[in-house]
Amino acid sequence: MNARRLIPTAAVATATVLGLTALSACSSSSAADKNGDGKLNVTASFYPMQYLAQEIGGDHVSVDTLTKPGVEPHDLELSPKQTASLGESDFILYLKGIQPAVDDAIGQSGVKNTVDAAELTKLEKHGTGVGHDHGHDHEDEEHSEEGEAGADPHIWLDPVKYAEVAEGVGKAMEKADPDHAAAYKKNTKALVKKLDALNTKFEDGLKDTRTKTFITTHSAFGYLAERYGLDQEGIAGVDPESDPSPARIKELQDIAEKDDVSTVFFETLASDKTAKTLATDANLKTDVLDPLEGITDKSKGDDYVGVMESNLAALEKALGAK
Numbered sequence: 001m002n003a004r005r006l007i008p009t010a011a012v013a014t015a016t017v018l019g020l021t022a023l024s025a026c027s028s029s030s031a032a033d034k035n036g037d038g039k040l041n042v043t044a045s046f047y048p049m050q051y052l053a054q055e056i057g058g059d060h061v062s063v064d065t066l067t068k069p070g071v072e073p074h075d076l077e078l079s080p081k082q083t084a085s086l087g088e089s090d091f092i093l094y095l096k097g098i099q100p101a102v103d104d105a106i107g108q109s110g111v112k113n114t115v116d117a118a119e120l121t122k123l124e125k126h127g128t129g130v131g132h133d134h135g136h137d138h139e140d141e142e143h144s145e146e147g148e149a150g151a152d153p154h155i156w157l158d159p160v161k162y163a164e165v166a167e168g169v170g171k172a173m174e175k176a177d178p179d180h181a182a183a184y185k186k187n188t189k190a191l192v193k194k195l196d197a198l199n200t201k202f203e204d205g206l207k208d209t210r211t212k213t214f215i216t217t218h219s220a221f222g223y224l225a226e227r228y229g230l231d232q233e234g235i236a237g238v239d240p241e242s243d244p245s246p247a248r249i250k251e252l253q254d255i256a257e258k259d260d261v262s263t264v265f266f267e268t269l270a271s272d273k274t275a276k277t278l279a280t281d282a283n284l285k286t287d288v289l290d291p292l293e294g295i296t297d298k299s300k301g302d303d304y305v306g307v308m309e310s311n312l313a314a315l316e317k318a319l320g321a322k
Helices: 009-021 047-060 080-088 100-107 159-176 178-206 222-227 246-258 273-282 304-319
Strands: 040-044 061-065 091-094 114-116 213-216 231-234 263-266 285-288
Touching: 040 047, 047 061, 047 091, 047 159, 047 178, 047 304, 080 100, 091 100, 091 159, 114 159, 159 178, 159 222, 178 222, 178 304, 213 246, 213 304, 222 231, 246 273, 263 273, 263 304, 273 285, 285 304
Parallel strands: 040 061, 040 091, 091 114, 213 231, 213 263, 263 285
Antiparallel strands: none
16 A cells, blocks of 8 residues: 555545444435434545535535545545445535546445536646746646546635635535525635635735746646646646656756746655655755645644645745745
8 A cells, every 4th residue: 555545444434434324314305314413414525525515514514524634535445335335425525536436436326416526617737847838848747647638636726716616516505405505505605705815815925926936746736826827847747646757856956946946845645755855956945835635733724725825825935925
């Protein structure tokens, strides 16, 4: 098993099954459970989907996530029992292309109210370098193992796209549980307003910087880079498991010198070894840029907005915001 998997799969499966089997069956008039507490039983694939479900659902949902804190979502595996338990959910929210095992299990679940966040906004292709070309071909740019035809699934790292997804999820919850449609509509509006404010903070914070280039281990920030006029240079591609070639490392050293890069970013759920090696060789600093695939005690923030604000502060510092 990959070292990035910080919690045994069996523990994840057990916790998930316990959470899901405690949920009751749905009624004929609404997906929400009317035999118990009247809540819509939601299963979210990983943290960005969990956050949407909790913010939009509020008091009217009971949310369980398949990916527990500390588990790298890309590495998640599901047991047959855990896969079977998905069928007990009233509503499943996932993002196709991030977790192949989850995609397969959801397809077999038979749950009527299943929402793929990737269908609620437009996905794009991103690779190791996003924003400009330094005269080299990035062979992995359109050959990610994630998503169809190399589509980059990291849409939640762009507050604008994430807000689009939130609106779609809100509408889906209204349809699944019409008894609480007004609450879902109200909560969705509040969440979109919060994400709009976050977008404004990023626009203001990154509009005037010394450099526009940042280097990161995992090329998860393509949407963010395009949104705010930045240039992402990834050590690995969109797939966090891929290893950089010696040629790519040399290219990054040249880019760092040419574009006045000060910092190499690494993420909380992955090894920082490659980032620190590159930083040492190029005489650069290191810092955390969190792809927000999960919240742990190492996260610099308690929730999505808090971690994104920490990411903004890190980018402002590294890029020399004025």
